[in-house]
Amino acid sequence: MTEHDVRCLPESEFRASNDLFREAVHAPVATEEAWRVISSRYEPGRVWGDYLDGELAGTAMSLASSLTVPGGAELPAAAVTAVGVRADRTRRGVLTALMRAQLTRVRDRGETAAMLHASETGIYGRFGYGVATTSRTVALETARARPREDAPGGGRVRLLGPEEAGKLLPAIYRTVDSPGAGMISRPEGWWTLHLNREHTHGHRVRVAVHSDEHGTDDGFAVWVPGANDYRFGDGRTTLRVLDLHGADAAATAALWWFLLGVDLADEVVAVERPPDEPLEWWLADSRQCRIRDVYDELWVRPVDVAELLRRCRYDPAEPVVLGVRDRMLPENTGCYRITPDGAERSQLPPQLEMDVSRLAPLLFGEVRASTLAEANLIEVSDPDAVSRADRLFATRRRSWCGTHF
Numbered sequence: 001m002t003e004h005d006v007r008c009l010p011e012s013e014f015r016a017s018n019d020l021f022r023e024a025v026h027a028p029v030a031t032e033e034a035w036r037v038i039s040s041r042y043e044p045g046r047v048w049g050d051y052l053d054g055e056l057a058g059t060a061m062s063l064a065s066s067l068t069v070p071g072g073a074e075l076p077a078a079a080v081t082a083v084g085v086r087a088d089r090t091r092r093g094v095l096t097a098l099m100r101a102q103l104t105r106v107r108d109r110g111e112t113a114a115m116l117h118a119s120e121t122g123i124y125g126r127f128g129y130g131v132a133t134t135s136r137t138v139a140l141e142t143a144r145a146r147p148r149e150d151a152p153g154g155g156r157v158r159l160l161g162p163e164e165a166g167k168l169l170p171a172i173y174r175t176v177d178s179p180g181a182g183m184i185s186r187p188e189g190w191w192t193l194h195l196n197r198e199h200t201h202g203h204r205v206r207v208a209v210h211s212d213e214h215g216t217d218d219g220f221a222v223w224v225p226g227a228n229d230y231r232f233g234d235g236r237t238t239l240r241v242l243d244l245h246g247a248d249a250a251a252t253a254a255l256w257w258f259l260l261g262v263d264l265a266d267e268v269v270a271v272e273r274p275p276d277e278p279l280e281w282w283l284a285d286s287r288q289c290r291i292r293d294v295y296d297e298l299w300v301r302p303v304d305v306a307e308l309l310r311r312c313r314y315d316p317a318e319p320v321v322l323g324v325r326d327r328m329l330p331e332n333t334g335c336y337r338i339t340p341d342g343a344e345r346s347q348l349p350p351q352l353e354m355d356v357s358r359l360a361p362l363l364f365g366e367v368r369a370s371t372l373a374e375a376n377l378i379e380v381s382d383p384d385a386v387s388r389a390d391r392l393f394a395t396r397r398r399s400w401c402g403t404h405f
Contacts, residue, residue, distance in 0.1 A: 003052070004050050004051075004052065004093065004094070004097040005050065005051040005052070006048060006049070006050045006051075006097050006098060006100075006101045007048070007049060007051070008045060008046075008047065008048060008105075009047045009048065009049045009059075010044075011042070011044060013047075013049065013056075014039060014042045014047055015035060015039070016056055017042075017047055017049060017056070017059040017061065017082070018030060018035070018038060018039075018042075018082065020056055020058070020059050020084055020086060021059055021082045021083070021084035022084075023084070023086075023087075024084030024085055024086065024087065025084060025119065034198075037192060037193055037196045037197065038193060040188070040189040040192040040193060041061075041063060041081075041187075041189035041190060041192070041193055042061065042189070043061075043062075043063065043064060043187075043189070045105075046061055046062045046063070046064070046078075047059070047060075047061040048060045048061065048098050048101055048102050049098075050094045050097050050098050052089055052092065052094070056086075057085065057086050057089035057092070057094050058083075058084060058085035058086065058089065058094035058095060058097075058098055059082065059083070059084055059098070060080060060082065060083040060084075060098045060099070060102055061080070061081060061082045061083075062078040062079055062080045062081065062102065062106070062114065063078070063079040063081065063187050063189065063190060063405060064076075064078070064079075064187055065077050065078065065079040065115075065184050065185050065186070065187060065405075066184060066185040067112070067113055067115060067182075067183075067184050067300065068179045068180065068181055068182065068183045068184070069181055069308065069311055069312050069313075069363070069364075070181040070312050070313050070363065070364065070365065070395050070399070071181075071311070071312055071313025072179070072181075072313070073311040073312070073313075074179065074185070075111075075112040075113065075307070075308065075311055076109075076110060076111045076112055077111050077112060077113045077114065077115055077184065078102075078106045078109075078111045078113075078114045078115070078303075079115055079116070079184060079187075079405045080102065080114050080115065080116040081116065081117075081405050083095070083098070083116070083119075095123075096127075099127045099328070100328060102114070103127070103128075103301065103303060103328060103329060104329070106303050107303045107304060107329060111303060111304075112302070112303060112304045112307050112308050112311075113300050113301060113302055113303050113304075113308060113360075114129070114300075114301040114303055115129075115132070115184065115298055115299060115300045115301065116129065116298075116299050116301075117297065117298065117299065117404060117405065118296065118299050121296060124299055124301075125357045126357075127301065127328060127357075128301045128302070128326060128328055128329070128355075128356045128357050129299040129300065129301040129357060129360070130299060130300065130301075130357045130358055130359065130360040130361045130366075131296040131297075131298075131299055131360070131361050131366055132182055132298050132299065132300040132360040132361060132363070132364040132366055132399060132401075133182040133296075133297045133298040133364060133366065133398075133399045133400050133401045134275050134294060134295065134296060134297055134366065134398070134400075135271070135272040135273060135274070135275065135294070135295060135297040135400065135401070135402070136273050136274075136275050136291055136292075136293065136294045136295070137269065137270065137271045137272075137273070137291070137292040137293040137294075137295075138269070138270050138273055138279060138289055138290065138291055138292065139267060139268070139269045139270075139290045139292050140260060140267065140268050140269075140288055140289055140290070141266065141267055141288060142260050142261075142262070142265050142266060142267060142268060143266070144285065144288050145260055145268075145283055145285075145288040145289070146260075146283065146284045146285070146288075147253070147256075147257055147282055147283060147284065148282060148283065148284050149284075151253055151282040151283075152248075152249040152250040152252075152253040152254075152282065153250060153253045153254045153257055154212075154213065154250055154254060155210055155211055155212045155213060155218075155250065155251065155254050156210070156211045157208050157209070157210050157211075157254060157255065157258040158208065158209055158211070159206070159207065159208050160207045160208070160209055161207075162195050162196060162204065162205070162207070165195055165207040165209075165220075165222075166191060166192070166195050168209060168217060168220075169191065169195070169207070169209075169220055169222075170186065170188070170191055172209065172217050172218070172219065172220055172245075173186060173220075173245060175218070175247065176218060176219055176245045176246055176247040176251070180397055180399065180400060181364055181365070181395060181397075181399040181400075182297075182298055182364055182399035182400050182401045183400070183401060183402065183403070184298075184401060184403050184405075186403060190403075190405055194222070194242075194243070195207070195222070203224045203225055203226070204224070205222050205223065205224050205242065206222070206223055206224065206225065207220065207221070207222050208220065208221045208255065208258060208259075210246065210251045210254050210255050210258075212247075212250070212251065218246060218247035218248070218251045219244075219245055219246030219247055219251035219252060219254070219255055220243070220244070220245060220255070221241060221243065221244045221255045221258070221259060222241070222242050222243035222244070223239045223240055223241045223242060223259065223268075224239075224240050224242065225237060225238070225239055225240075225265070226238045226239075226240055236266040236267065237264055237265050237266050237267075238265070238266065238267045238268070238269055239259055239262060239265050239267070239268045239269070240269055240270075240271075241259065241268060241269065241270035241271070242271065242272075242404075243402070244256075244270060244273075245402065249278070252277075253282050256268075256279065256282070269292070272297060272401075272402055272404060273402075274398060274400040274402070275294065275398050275400070276397065276398040276400075297400070297401050298401035299360070300360035300364065301356075301357075301360070302332065302356055302359050302360060303329065303332075304332070305324055305326070305332040305336070305356065305359065306332075306336070306343075306344075306345060308359075308363070309336050309338065309343035309363075310342055310343050310344070312343070312363055314338060314339065314340050314341075314342070314343075314392045314393065315340065315391055315392055315393075315394045316340045316391070317340065317388045317389075317391035317392045318388050319337055319338060319339040319388075320337075320338050320351055320352060320385045320388050320389045320392060321335055321336070321337050321338075321346055321348045321349065321350050321351045321352075321385075322335065322336050322337075322338055322350060322351070322352050322353070322354070322389075323335050323336075323350025323352065323353030323354070323379075324336065324353075324354065324355075324356055324359060325353070325354070325355050325356065326355075326356040329356075332356060335347070335348060335349070335350050338389075338392055339392075340392070349381065350379075350381060351380075351381050351382035351385035352369065352373075352378050352379070352380055352381070352382075352385050352386065352389060353378065353379040353381070354372070354377065354378040354379070355377075358372055358377055358378060362389075362393050363393060364395065364399040365393065365394065365395030365398070365399055366399065368390050368393070369386050369389035369390050369393060370386050370387065370389075370390050373386050
């Protein structure tokens with residue numbers, strides 16, 4: 001039987017943890033210069049390692065963050081990242097041991113949920129994670145994509161250097177987008193890495209900030225240029241947009257028009273955009289917004305189910321008694337009565353029952369209860385409860401995260 005020695009790593013082992021993670025995902029080990037930037041994300045008490053036979057076999061870490069749930073409540077949450085297992089130590093329960101230790105500590109710390117971006121969709125469901133938000137990648141040709149005459153926009157856009165961006169962007173982010181369900185807070189270490197990372201061919205990120213007609217900063221865009229020499233390639237330049245947030249449609253649209261107007265750029269490609277962003281509706285020719293991909297974005301793992309359910313908003317409908325099973329955190333297992341006024345534990349028998357991994361997709365509106373029932377992913381004791389759950393868990397706008405970590 002494999003003996004796991006799972007422990008919270010001291011700062012002296014953070015570099016070894018990062019090296020193991022990067023090798024596990026087939027990335028080059030960080031240089032000394034890169035590590036000075038990356039290390040800003042590592043927080044004491046949040047980096048875990050599993051030792052087998054005295055050697056570090058796997059690792060996982062998290063960032064202190066928060067998660068906005070339907071209704072606008074902002075709950076403490078752990079942003080899980082840098083998860084990896086050595087290639088010669090897989091299939092020995094290392095990841096399970098790490099996840100169990102990490103989730104237990106998250107709950108003890110009073111964080112309501114854990115969240116991550118999954119490298120593979122088949123990994124994290126067994127630990128209680130489920131898809132809470134979806135994103136899309138869009139591409140626009142600068143020569144063809146033009147705004148409608150009556151499209152939103154206006155204000156002023158200016159470029160910032162990395163130092164000034166590091167001072168201004170965190171404050172702007174906290175005020176834009178009227179944080180919707182799925183959005184998370186960004187710790188200081190996240191910003192340090194985001195704005196100082198070198199991308200393909202050594203390019204550093206470029207930053208633009210939008211100000212409204214009163215001079216108030218209300219949006220920003222972060223991108224990196226990618227170009228090739230016309231003598232060896234097609235000579236095209238692509239602006240790869242990593243981050244774009246605006247306080248309203250006018251600010252967001254104005255940043256798009258700025259990017260599409262950058263000289264010598266042939267294409268703008270943006271990742272992790274909201275699935276319901278009205279970009280194509282702002283264009284004179286909607287076909288010029290080409291959707292390259294739609295994919296799962298934020299995975300959420302309820303850690304304190306009672307608190308998470310209590311803090312969400314529900315639409316008008318008759319109550320539903322929801323049964324939740326949680327093998328990894330059994331204190332969550334039980335029944336919860338959901339009403340338009342809130343949720344509480346109940347001794348009533350469940351009308352719908354599910355694994356905890358199905359809860360986040362339902363809460364954040366990524367899937368309807370009726371769809372889960374058709375997929376045999378929830379057990380239905382009362383067929384009428386399915387349509388009631390569809391109404392209770394309806395969301396007024398698509399949940400979206402927009403932050404990679």
